[in-house]
Amino acid sequence: MKISGAEIFIESLKKEGVQHMFGYPGGVVLNIFDKLHDEKGLELILTRHEQGAVHAADGYARATGKPGVVLVTSGPGATNTVTGIATAYMDSIPMVIFTGQVPTLLIGNDAFQEADIVGITRPCTKHNFLVKNVEDLAGVIKEAFYIAMAGRPGPVLIDLPKDVTTHKAEFVYPEDVKLRSYNPTYDGNKYMIKQAAQMVARAKKPVIVAGGGVILSGASKELKEFAEYADVPVTMTMMGLGGFPGSHKLSLGMLGMHGTYYANKSIQEADLLIAIGMRFDDRVTGKIDAFAPHAKIIHIDIDPTSIRKNVRVDTPIVGDVKNVLTVLNKVMKEEVKDQWVEVRKAWTKQLDAWRRERPMTYDRESDMIKPQYVVEKIYELTKGDAIITTEVGQNQMWAAQFFKYDKPRTWLSSGGLGTMGYGLPAAIGAQLAFPNKLVIDIAGDGSIQMNIQELATAVINKLPVKVAILNNRFLGMVRQWQELFFEERYSHTKLDDVVPDFVKLAEAYNAVGLRATKKSEVEAVLKEAFSIKRPVFMDFVTDWQEKVYPMVPAGAAIDNMLFYEEKKKVEKKLKAVK
Amino acid sequence: MRHTISVLVENKFGVLSRISGLFSGRGYNIESLSVNETIDPQISIMTIVTSGDDWIVEQITKQLNKLIDVIKVVDMTELDHVEREMVLIKVSPRQEDKAEVLRLAEIFRGRVVDSSQKTYTIEITGEEKKIEAIVELLKPMGIKEFVRTGKIAIAREGIKKA
Ligand SMILES: Cc1ncc(C[n+]2csc(CCOP(=O)(O)OP(=O)(O)O)c2C)c(N)n1
Ligand SMILES: [Mg+2]
Numbered sequence: 001m002k003i004s005g006a007e008i009f010i011e012s013l014k015k016e017g018v019q020h021m022f023g024y025p026g027g028v029v030l031n032i033f034d035k036l037h038d039e040k041g042l043e044l045i046l047t048r049h050e051q052g053a054v055h056a057a058d059g060y061a062r063a064t065g066k067p068g069v070v071l072v073t074s075g076p077g078a079t080n081t082v083t084g085i086a087t088a089y090m091d092s093i094p095m096v097i098f099t100g101q102v103p104t105l106l107i108g109n110d111a112f113q114e115a116d117i118v119g120i121t122r123p124c125t126k127h128n129f130l131v132k133n134v135e136d137l138a139g140v141i142k143e144a145f146y147i148a149m150a151g152r153p154g155p156v157l158i159d160l161p162k163d164v165t166t167h168k169a170e171f172v173y174p175e176d177v178k179l180r181s182y183n184p185t186y187d188g189n190k191y192m193i194k195q196a197a198q199m200v201a202r203a204k205k206p207v208i209v210a211g212g213g214v215i216l217s218g219a220s221k222e223l224k225e226f227a228e229y230a231d232v233p234v235t236m237t238m239m240g241l242g243g244f245p246g247s248h249k250l251s252l253g254m255l256g257m258h259g260t261y262y263a264n265k266s267i268q269e270a271d272l273l274i275a276i277g278m279r280f281d282d283r284v285t286g287k288i289d290a291f292a293p294h295a296k297i298i299h300i301d302i303d304p305t306s307i308r309k310n311v312r313v314d315t316p317i318v319g320d321v322k323n324v325l326t327v328l329n330k331v332m333k334e335e336v337k338d339q340w341v342e343v344r345k346a347w348t349k350q351l352d353a354w355r356r357e358r359p360m361t362y363d364r365e366s367d368m369i370k371p372q373y374v375v376e377k378i379y380e381l382t383k384g385d386a387i388i389t390t391e392v393g394q395n396q397m398w399a400a401q402f403f404k405y406d407k408p409r410t411w412l413s414s415g416g417l418g419t420m421g422y423g424l425p426a427a428i429g430a431q432l433a434f435p436n437k438l439v440i441d442i443a444g445d446g447s448i449q450m451n452i453q454e455l456a457t458a459v460i461n462k463l464p465v466k467v468a469i470l471n472n473r474f475l476g477m478v479r480q481w482q483e484l485f486f487e488e489r490y491s492h493t494k495l496d497d498v499v500p501d502f503v504k505l506a507e508a509y510n511a512v513g514l515r516a517t518k519k520s521e522v523e524a525v526l527k528e529a530f531s532i533k534r535p536v537f538m539d540f541v542t543d544w545q546e547k548v549y550p551m552v553p554a555g556a557a558i559d560n561m562l563f564y565e566e567k568k569k570v571e572k573k574l575k576a577v578k
Numbered sequence: 579m580r581h582t583i584s585v586l587v588e589n590k591f592g593v594l595s596r597i598s599g600l601f602s603g604r605g606y607n608i609e610s611l612s613v614n615e616t617i618d619p620q621i622s623i624m625t626i627v628t629s630g631d632d633w634i635v636e637q638i639t640k641q642l643n644k645l646i647d648v649i650k651v652v653d654m655t656e657l658d659h660v661e662r663e664m665v666l667i668k669v670s671p672r673q674e675d676k677a678e679v680l681r682l683a684e685i686f687r688g689r690v691v692d693s694s695q696k697t698y699t700i701e702i703t704g705e706e707k708k709i710e711a712i713v714e715l716l717k718p719m720g721i722k723e724f725v726r727t728g729k730i731a732i733a734r735e736g737i738k739k740a
Binding site: 118119122123126127130147179180181182303304305308309 | 587588591592595596599603633636637640641643644646647648649
């Protein structure tokens with residue numbers, strides 16, 4: 001029996017096991033939306049903006065590991081998805097985005113609400129398709145889900161002309177996909193892995209740098225086993241947080257521009273870096289020529305283009321992190337054994353000394369609400385058992401620094417693109433996937449306004465996300481750079497003390513709004529918010545002058561850090577760096 | 579250093595812009611490009627001439643391989659191979675140079691494919707150096723129009739000694 005393209009769409013998604021998607025309707029996708037009306041097994045969450053839909057699907061994907069699914073209309077609906085798609089692409093998040101398109105006969109005619117979304121998203125999708133015949137639809141959907149998840153994951157877009165949704169075809173969903181042109185390498189080269197094991201065994205000062213790839217490949221267990229067995233400390237990129245327990249004694253926390261002193265120090269002193277599922281982003285390496293000057297580098301990544309892109313690599317291993325670590329662990333145990341116990345002692349001692357020398361800290365005595373204090377309190381009250389999303393800016397860095405992520409997929413943050421407005425919709429996506437979990441967006445007062453309309457989505461769908469706004473009345477991260485590098489000339493970074501009133505705004509959306517203006521109120525506000533089974537906005541009026549430390553000025557070596565403790569010295573030091 | 583890269587791709591809508599977008603988006607340059615169907619109409623072959631140090635060319639080949647529609651990438655420069663390009667040159671020589679134009683065409687194994695009272699159109703196939711040489715020699719005779727294909731390349735097969 002022949003069925004319509006709209007029905008094929010729905011049946012195909014069911015075959016893929018999709019239960020939830022996010023979207024927004026419009027003219028050319030009406031046939032699909034009409035079919036969704038009676039559909040029981042497939043729920044579409046109506047967001048209030050297409051960007052919100054994509055970030056929500058992204059949050060859903062990061063929290064579950066399953067691909068996020070989005071359905072929007074053509075033209076402005078499609079172009080509104082671009083920032084969300086680029087965000088997912090930079091962080092390798094699997095997603096399938098369906099955009100409506102004008103009827104095939106009108107394509108290229110500048111028809112009403114026509115946009116060349118395949119052309120627009122070519123550089124920010126892993127792959128994209130324009131479906132011209134309904135006969136191809138099921139096969140394309142199968143391929144899209146496969147490509148989104150295979151190898152290094154990423155967003156895939158399918159453009160669906162209106163007539164393709166009405167034309168009919170026999171529905172046959174392919175069993176599997178075989179692409180002669182795309183065959184990712186999953187198993188690492190055995191010889192290289194053996195060589196890596198020898199290097200680990202011989203190293204005197206090894207450090208593991210774990211990235212988002214650890215989480216994407218589900219390799220946290222294998223990483224922990226490796227680090228513990230070989231007794232190697234672990235630092236994480238921002239994307240890698242949660243890939244290794246932040247509270248583990250081998251954890252050095254995050255490295256890079258706002259990394260810990262001890263993480264950055266360890267990199268600069270190391271004789272071996274084991275880079276796992278990370279890509280040496282400039283926020284991680286700082287001045288590239290001065291990065292890890294004494295270290296040999298082992299680089300494990302599923303994407304060959306990540307290897308030798310920015311740094312020289314001594315032992316490249318292309319493969320899935322989980323597969324490679326499984327073999328590496330075996331080789332370590334069978335062939336190299338624990339010949340390193342003695343040499344590690346000195347290294348551990350050195351690391352402990354750095355930890356004591358400059359622990360992560362801030363002014364705990366202050367009467368004002370320090371944003372770090374709020375984050376620490378959230379950690380304390382939740383005991384780390386929460387899914388944290390973030391916006392972008394200082395809020396994001398404090399959330400990365402002062403909360404310890406012990407489990408993968410509990411830290412959802414836009415790393416590569418740094419997209420303000422990510423956190424609230426992402427929290428909605430995560431909450432939909434985990435209705436009983438505490439999901440908290442640690443937000444800035446600037447960023448939250450970029451997708452604030454999604455509060456409606458949370459309220460209406462009874463998704464009780466919590467938003468902790470670290471309200472410094474500034475585009476704080478930019479202000480920090482202006483303070484440090486532009487003589488305190490705060491050009492267009494001052495927001496407003498009272499606009500908007502976040503408490504009233506929450507109430508206008510039929511959510512709950514709470515505010516803390518004194519340090520003593522913080523805990524009570526958090527406790528109350530966590531006890532309410534509805535979306536809550538918490539407005540924490542924080543010290544606007546607070547800055548994110550440590551900080552490596554852009555372009556400096558990563559051990560050339562500015563510290564909170566020496567505010568006055570900072571300026572002098574800056575001049576030297578400049 | 580210059581590299582000639584052969585890229586086998588699925589003959590699908592939009593593949594060319596994926597490839598050219600990769601080059602422009604990452605700041606690699608394309609010196610010449612030729613694209614055509616292969617014997618199998620589902621597959622096209624592109625020959626791309628680009629330049630860069632080994633590091634860049636390694637990235638280019640990896641990035642090309644990463645594109646979903648790319649089946650195979652071969653850096654011809656690493657192999658023993660044959661390269662060809664073709665030009666069509668329309669010259670309008672003075673009366674006294676006409677014989678010289680025809681002589682040059684012959685020396686370079688060119689063919690006159692069109693002529694008029696005032697012009698000859700000459701077709702020449704060969705390696706880059708040969709093409710450049712004839713262009714230099716014909717310039718003083720008055721080149722009116724000039725079109726040149728991108729380079730195409732094919733690997734040589736080894737010969738076993740009997
Ligand atoms: C969409 C977008 N526009 C601009 C920027 C540049 N940017 C980075 S951080 C930042 C300030 C963010 O302000 P806020 O959300 O209040 O966070 P804070 O740094 O104050 O915690 C800006 C403008 C960005 N990352 N994303
Ligand atoms: Mg702010």
